[in-house]
Amino acid sequence: MRPGISKDYNHRKMISTETPPEMGLASGSTTPFFHEFLDVRRRKIAEIVMDYVVIFGISLVGIVTNSLVIVVYARQGFKESVAVSMTIISVWDLIKSIAGVMYNFSGIVSTWDPIAAESWLNISRFVFKYLICFSTYVTSVMAAYVAIERCLCVTIPLKVKWLMTPRVTLISCLVISVVVFGAFSVMFSMYDIVWTYNASLNGTVAIFRKSEFHSRNEGTLFAYYNLSGIIWPLASFLVILVATITIVVKLREESSKFQVRSESCSSSHQDGSSSHSKGQTQNSHSQHLLRRDRQVVKMLLVVITIYIASLTPRITHYLAKFIIHDFYFLRRRHYLFEFVVYWVMVADSTNGAVNFFIFYSMSSSFRSTFRAML
Secondary structure (H helix, E strand, O other): OOOOOOOOHHHHHHOOOOOOHHHHHHOOOOOOOOOOOOOHHHHHHHHHHHHHHHHHHHHHHHHHHHHHHHHHHHHHOOOOHHHHHHHHHHHHHHHHHHHHHHHOOHHHHOOOOHHHHHHHHHHHOOHHHHHHHHHHHHHHHHHHHHHHHHHHHHHOHHHHOOOOOHHHHHHHHHHHHHHHHHHHHHHHHOEEEEEEEEOOOOEEEEEEEEOHHHHHHHHHHHHHHHHHHHHHHHHHHHHHHHHHHHHHHHHHHHHHHHHHHHHHHHHHHHHOHHHHHHHHHHHHHHHHHHHHHHHHHHHHHHHHHHHHHHHHHHHHHHHHHHHOOOOOOOOOOHHHHHHHHHHHHHHHHHHOOOHHHHHHHHOHHHHHHHHHHO
16 A cells, blocks of 8 residues: 555445435445455556556556647648547547546555545546546447438438538537536536545545535436436447448449459450550559448458457446446445456547547558658
């Protein structure tokens, strides 16, 4: 245990990830009621590693990578709708990454001011934890919008090309941000900040208690929050999956058409040198399109794989809460539940930090712009 930290600091940090604040403050040491998932020493070691190494480190990387994405697309001038949507997604991922760093900053603060660290811990478990969660919901819905946009551009390009402009994309992404984040912002009114004397720290610290609004609407609020935690990511996942499958099928159809045209042009070389030259030109063009199609499919597969990997833990986690009664905080599967919550946070943080690497490896224009900035 680090010097200067109250004796139950680590335990309260461990249970604070998704539980209402007063539950974390009210909890004591392990009781026979809880099913032991790991012993106390291993749990504390796992907590320190996950909080101050894994999640903190990924969030720091996310701050750097998302800042780079925003700068690169700004340098390109937002001439394409994809650049606009990816930039706004990166802004939300940047917010998520900053919240991830701030959420775990209490451990650093505790090395010189345990009282301030205690207040930081209690505030961050409410403000920054929710901010990470709600940012994830916004980016998942925005990713579904991007999937729909690309699907329409591939299936009916002539009919929607005039509509898919950077201005329309900007307005759509801003509306999504306001609607989705606004739908969850009511959760910030669940608790009030109060300052109280802490005898073990011999100082005044900030804690949260149920607000009057929370007391009047507790059952409705938590039902809404838990249900929304399934509906938003699950609906986004299904939309992006269907859109991606449609795009892949459409690209394969176009690839087959180009192959047929290529073979037709190649067979016409015996009609004369002019026809032969024309056939070679069309064949080269078709090969270029095939390479581009394969690259697009590859990028879509990477995006959907990362999306599935990052959202599956969250969707499974929320479904399990509804199915298994004891799988929740301060119930028999308390420690197993908080262990899963950590991996949900790792998945969310990772998803918010990898965009730069995808764009750099799969977009030649992004790569060239970034290199020109060095």
